[in-house]
Amino acid sequence: MRVDDRAFFYHSKTTKKPGPGIVGTVRIARTARPDATAFDECSEYYDAKCTGPEDCRWVSVLVEFEEMFPVVLSLKELKEIKEKEPEGVIAGLGLFKQSRLSVIPLTEVEWGELMGLIRRKIRLEDGVDANETGSKERPAKKSRNR
Numbered sequence: 193m194r195v196d197d198r199a200f201f202y203h204s205k206t207t208k209k210p211g212p213g214i215v216g217t218v219r220i221a222r223t224a225r226p227d228a229t230a231f232d233e234c235s236e237y238y239d240a241k242c243t244g245p246e247d248c249r250w251v252s253v254l255v256e257f258e259e260m261f262p263v264v265l266s267l268k269e270l271k272e273i274k275e276k277e278p279e280g281v282i283a284g285l286g287l288f289k290q291s292r293l294s295v296i297p298l299t300e301v302e303w304g305e306l307m308g309l310i311r312r313k314i315r316l317e318d319g320v321d322a323n324e325t326g327s328k329e330r331p332a333k334k335s336r337n338r
Contacts, residue, residue, distance in 0.1 A: 193220045193223060193224065193253060193295070194220065194223065195220055195221065195222065195223060196219060196220060197219070197220045198217055198218070198219055198220075198258065198303075199217065199218050199219070199220060199255065199295075200214045200216070200217055200218075200298075200306065201214070201215055201216040201217060201218050201255075201260075202214050202215065203215050203264070210264050210266040210268065210269075211266055211267060211268060212266065212267040213264040213265050213266035213267050213268075213269070213270075214261070214264065214265040214306065214310065215260060215261055215264050216257070216258065216259050216260040216261050217258040217259045218255035218256060218257060218258050219255065219256045219258050220253060220254075220255055220256075221254045221255060221256045222253065222254035223253065224251040224252065224253050225245075225251060225252055225253075226242075226245040226246075226248035226250070226251060226252075227248060227250040227251055227252040228245075228252070229250075229252075230242040230248050230249075230250040231243060231244055231245075231248060237250070253295075261310055261314065262314060262317065263310065263313045263314055263317055265306065265309055265310050265313060267287075269309075270282055270285070270287070271288075273309070274288055281301055281302055281305040282302075282305060282306075282309075284302070285298075285302060286298075
């Protein structure tokens with residue numbers, strides 16, 4: 193990751209419905225550094241195998257909030273899309289190639305596909321046909337009387 197890269201914010205440990213999923217976007221403000229909590233004996237994240245920044249296996253990235261979505265694009269939904277479209281963009285995500293990932297790189301095509309899914313889900317929740325690309329407002333009907 194580089195400063196100013198964009199990333200999805202993903203809730204991974206949640207028991208609330210709809211479960212794990214993409215909830216918003218963030219911007220990378222600082223690249224990865226050793227996570228100081230790993231070698232802080234007072235921290236709940238202390239790792240005895242980490243004696244200092246030089247040998248720390250845990251890193252911390254500073255992110256800045258960008259946007260919270262009014263919907264969650266759930267892991268369940270992504271898995272369903274993967275099953276329906278095994279050769280599609282979603283099926284190729286790194287999320288499905290390794291069992292435990294905190295960070296997965298995305299191509300511009302993958303980012304665009306995920307954003308498209310999120311936008312369609314928002315339009316559906318707003319009562320707008322998912323195939324419409326315009327705003328939620330409908331054009332005024334033309335008057336028959338001129």
